Amino acid sequence: MEMFWTAGIGILLSQEYWMPDVPQGSRRICALLQPLRIVGSQLCHHIWAAPLLRLCYRSIEMTRSSNIAVLANRDALDVQALLSRTVTAWRGTGMRIVGVIAENNDVAGACSAGLLRDIVSGRSFSIQLDAAPAGTTCHLDSRGVEDACAELLPGIATADVVVLSKFGKLEAMQQGFWRAFSAAVAAGKPLLTTVSSRHAEAWRAFAPQAEWLQPDNPSIEQWWHTVRPLSGNSEQHGTTTEERAAQQ
Structure with missing residues (x-):
């Protein structure tokens, strides 16, 4: 034996x-x-x-958990609100988080997100066109996405975790937040994002090792518990989002 x-x-x-x-x-x-x-x-x-x-x-x-985690972005599921709650709780522990959260608007059409909010600065970037391009109902303004990406890129190197609102059609074409996704992966940073079914194939081609999580706090916390960097805040990092929310 x-x-x-x-x-x-x-x-x-x-x-x-x-x-x-x-x-x-x-x-x-x-x-x-x-x-x-x-x-x-x-x-x-x-x-x-x-x-x-x-x-x-x-x-x-x-x-063995992957440093990259993704939530399925399904209809009637507000994954951006879930990301926002998670980020708020994590920042309360002193974690260094770099990324963006999408904020919805009331514009009719296929694209509901009108703003991207930078997690570090709180600055909002408009990603909504006044009128959708001919032949589409999507009001997405790629320039706004590129501007948001440029602002967060310098902070990735020192971040504890990177949270990006989604891997969407721009990223599938290696635009939008593509540079941020690539930089986070190259730096070995824990990365949390979302993706819809229409872009799942492109996402798997980019990050085949990514771990698909259930869209809830316990699943996110379990993933983070297995991949979080060792730091002076490790004891605080070990608490759950629900526990931290109760303390605030």
Whole structure:
């Protein structure tokens, strides 16, 4: 039995398990075990074929949370309000959050969001055209989206988490917040966003490793608990959105 567990540890240590998308705490633990990796690789050479150990390793890989989380943006579901509540609670703990939240308007047409609010500055960006382009009912002004993206880009490097209102048609064409999405992923930052079914395919092509969350506070908090960076505010970060709201 002792040989079995030693071999199992050897397999884990012999793999590239400390990758950039692994939570920082896990990377630190693996780094401490790095000297054992040579032994692990030798054991692995002899017993990797064991089906049970392969299953064990796959299970660990499958349960590892992605730094990227997405909520399905469905009709009758106000995911922007959910993002806004989450951001408000997180900021109350001192977390450094960079991104934007969309705010709805009463304009008739396919595009309901008329403003983007920058989370850091509170500045609002109009993304609504006075008249929809010919052949469409969408009033989306891409220039407003680009301006909002340009403002938040410099803050991504020092953010604890990036929250972007959605991955939509502009991002599917590598416009809009595409640079912000790309910068957050390249920096290894936890990223939370939303996407509608019509752009789900483009989203999966951009972030196939993203974790799809249920649109509720517990699911978001569970994801954040597994990917949050270690910091001086870690104890506060461990509380849930509901608990923080009750304290305020």
